[in-house]
Amino acid sequence: MSDEVSVKVAVRVRPFNAREIDRQATCCITMSGKHTIIKDPEQANSEPKKFAFDYSYWSHDGSEESSDGLTVATPGSQYASQIDVFNDLGKGVLQNATEGYNCSLFAYGQTGSGKSYSVVGYGKNKGIVPITCDALFKQVESNDDSNKRFEVTYSMLEIYNEQVRDLLCKDNPKGGLQVRQNPKLGLFYVQGLKKVPVNSYLDIEKRMDQGFNSRTVAATAMNATSSRAHTVMTIIFDQIIKNEQGQETKKSSVMNLVDLAGSERADSTGATGDRLKEGANINKSLSALGNVISALADLSMGKKKIMVPYRDSVLTKLLQNALGGNSKTIMIAALSPADINYDETLGTLRYADRAKKIKNKATINENPVDKLIRELKEENERLKNALGGGQMPQATAGMSSQEVDKMRKEMKDELMAQIQANQEEMDSGSQEAWNNKIAQSKQEMDKSEVYGQSDRKKLEPHLINLNEDPMLSGVVTHFIGPETTIGKQQSSPAPTIPLSGISIKANHGILRLMGKDVDLQPGSQDASIKVNGKPVTGTIGLTHNDRILFGTNHLYVFINPLNMNCDAELPKTIDYLFAQGEIAREKGFATGTAGMSKDQQIVQEQVLEILPMVSEVNAISEELNKFKSFEVVLLAGGGSTKVMIKMKNLHNQNTWMWERGKYMNRRYLIQEMYQKFLDGDDVAKIPDEEDPFWEPIEPILIGTANVFLQSLSYALDFDDKLSITDYKGTEEGTLIINVAPSTQNGKLLDEEYFVEEPSELLGKPYYFKVIVRNGEIHKSRFSKGVFVKYKAGESNLFGSEEIQTNTVKSLEPEFNHPKIFSAASITQDHLEFFESGCITFSVYGIQEDVKTDPRIAKLTTKELRKMDDFEKPAEITRHATVNDSGEASGQVKAENMLLIRKFEKLEQKERRMQKLCEDWESKLPSEQQFEPFFKAVKACAMSKGTKLKTRVQILSKVLQLQKATANGTTSGSVKGGKDGKDKEGSSACIVQ
Secondary structure (H helix, E strand, O other), X not given: OEEEEEOEEEEEEOOOOHHHHHOOOOEOEEEEOOEEEEOOOOOOOOOOEEEEOOEEEEOOOOEEEOOOOOEEEOOXXXXXXXXXXXXXXXXXXXXXXXXXXOEEEEEEOOOOOOHHHHHOEEOOEEOHHHHHHHHHHHHHXXXXXXXXXXXXXXXXXXXXXXXEEEXXXXXXXXXXXXXXXXXXXXXXXXXOOOOEEEOOHHHHHHHHHHHHHHHHHHHHHHOOOHHHOEXXXXXXXXXXXXXXXXXXXXXXXXXXXXXXXXXXOHHHHOOOOOOOHHHOOOOXXXXXXXXXXHHHHHHHOOOOXXXXXXHHXXXXXXXXXXXXXXXXXXXXXXXXOEHHHHHHHHHHHHHHHHHOOOEEEEEOOEEEHHHHHHHHHHHHHHHHHHHHHHOOOOOOOOOOHHHHHHHHHHHHHHHHHHHHHHHHHHHOOOHHHHHHHHHHHHHHHHHOOOOOOHHHHOOOOEEEEOOOOHHHOOOOEEEOOOEEEEEEOOOOOOOOEEEOOOOOOOOOEEEEEEOOEEEEEEOOOOOOEEEOOEEOOOOXXXXXXXXXXXXXXXXXXXXXXXXXXXXXXXXXXXXXXXXXXXXXXXXXXXXXXXXXXXXXXXHHHHHHHHHHHHHHHHHHHHHHOOOEEEEEEEEEEOOEEEEEEEEEEOOOOOEEEEEHHHHHHHHHHHHHHHHHHHOOOOHHHOOHHHOOOOOOOOOEEEEEEEEEOHHHHHOOOEEEEEEEEOOOOOEEEEEEEEEEEEOOOOOEOOHHHOOOOHHHHOOOOEEEEEEEEEEEEOOHXXXXXXXXXXXXXXXXXXXXXXXXXXXXXXXXXEEEEEEEEEEOOOOHHHHHHHHHOEEEEEEEEOOOOOOOOOOOOOOOHHHHHHHHHHHOOOOHHHHOOOOOHHHHHHHHHHHHHHHHHHHHHHHHHHHHHHHHHHHHHHOOHHHOOHHHHHHHHHHHHHOOOOXXXXXXXXXXXXHHHHHHOHHHOOOOOOOOOOOOOOOOOOHHHHHO
16 A cells, blocks of 8 residues: 655744855745745845745744754744754654655755754754654653564764765775666665664764764865765664564664755856766756756656656666655755845755655655565575576677676676575575674774764864864864874874875974973975964974864864963854855955945955865976866956966966866866776876876967947047056056047047037947057067957946957057947936946957977976966955946046046037137127127037036027117127237127
């Protein structure tokens, strides 16, 4: 009998983190009952999007800490605590397991959204998994039925880059564990995965700690950030019940508890435009999971002929039963509340909305033990017969002998794996076998060094690790003795603290405990050590709560219970973000948020995220001797700033600019390459096309020049020599640009079209012409060719086409490249673009793959990088703040030029009027006819833009006065007497 049940979906929104509080983020999520509403912070007038789920948990605010350290709701608030979540979800998991149903719980959401908090929890605020396990063993311990016994086994694995790693084993095979399919059940399983027996909640807690410790050590060694890995914990709960005849029946429940990798958007971390896009498996699992959920949702809605793509990834193979088979499944979608994460949070809500449409058919797993063992024996006999050769594949037409041998080996491996899995299940049948396994497991755990450290931490100085995933921080502890050596794991003699991974030297450092104090000394000249973000070059004394970085990945906090004096300004809790922010500040990047716009805050977030990754790839480049150097670059232009990564060929100085997404993809491929190197593969012979460090030659951005457009608001032209500046603000050349109002055919308008107020242009057609005249480039390496790219702003008001000039092979290129832009009718948006927008002219240089200078050909990557750093005029990142000061100064310059032009135009009008007055004054009184004079002055004054329009009204009054006065009693002269002073009451006096 089976029950058709929908996947139960809950969403939970976390509080702001410290960084979001510093940035004064606003919450874009509200909840009401089962409904979750999200509001687009960029579209104040848009309709909020509304979703309905089984549970909507508000854990954003309204909480307090109880006397026993638990986070609970304040009176009257809607805060959902860990116990609230367990009561709704965990109790259901426990009940289903007791009844013999398979259960699955998986957490989804972007990195840092609180997935791990809901599933595992932190400190005393335990999550669903530990609370459920605790309740499970309380139920086992309360059993007083002598005819019922329980067996619980636990396993823990990690999926990273499509490879499976057993977190309860020290050693994993090269390439990870194999995922195979049970031919009888059609389900997938992990061959050789360690399943340990557990006899109490304490046993499970210890095994979870062991798994997290193993995960942390591996992630730190490879910097394979935990946010990109899936963790699957599996608890098998068997109830063996003996009937009156002495026959045993096994009721079995498999509980899969899955903490999925971060669900960042593909367009923000994907490999847009990368030639090696298909090589990265890092996002493959989540993409495949999304496709499986969509296909299952379509099937549940009644659509036919839908193929569910379980085989597309390791994750979906292992979750096949959980998502579309025999399981009662719960999904928790973790939400980030900050407006800065709106797009990712909306994506998570849509993902969860699809998942709730899936329906599973859950069946109670209950079978007689004797029957199970008999069937397993029969199946093993059949498999052994097949293995004997009778059913092995034979050669067919078109297959080579090597292909046949390969096929036979694969078939043999499959059969052997299935025989082994069946035998393990048969061996676990008796009470005696189970007791032996429990004893072996206890003996193994007693030997482990991970446990029994809590008392030592109170008495001895030690290091504790920091990781971007709070679950993996504080997991690894190293105690410090009189002389504690730090070095590579394979070194001889073996170091006290063995570290693996990039940039760790055989003798990396020495920690010495002298009385109550600890000193740190680099073990070799080229050992990379930083304390509180600063490089260490000699012996220094450590202070309690100091942050220490060994190499590029091993980040620790020094704890000294013997002398706890430390900087009073340090935060209460030292975390990974604080330590990385400190390192970034030492490199010259601003980390404060005061006065920053939302876009600038996003840029800063990306910089802090990517800096340690760039350090890591530089270290791999040095170790593999790839002659490439990487650095973070901020490119400002068009009113926005982009985070880019610059790759430089240290042999010929050719450079490439990679967008953040492309770099993230390459980094995963570089990590994969480095892992092959550690496994003993010869990565030096990889073809260029497959090498993530290699890139074909392409034009490189020399620098940019910005033209601000305020002059167009007044129908004035702009013509100037502009500096071409690179990302550091260094002048790389000059560019002469002309931007001027024109006719539809490109004829430039003269000064008569000058307008006083921009609003006079509203509703009228408008044309302007951009002419890239010529330039001058400082660096001779770009003599092979230079060209310019630009478009009329990012708003597409004048079209979205990107314009490119011709390529000129000269360091003094003459482009003379014109382009006309048009608007059928000027709107307020156009005027705002003129007022605050700009056109960014990007100047590119042609590069060529020149031969290596013989003088540097024998130098290593590390030596070349040191030379490159030494030759830089200044630390480049000192310029890499998130402020657009260069652009701002360009805008001030443009505004100043506009004021000068407006003043010149008005001055011309003034001079013309003065000339009219002087001509009229020079005539005889009998020739002075006021009406023609007035018309001439009026024509001059009424020409567009002059600020003398108001004076025409005064002249009109003068004309009326002229007619009303008999016999010219009012003087007709503008200036009276030889002294040139105006006579009181003259019309000229009034005009002037």
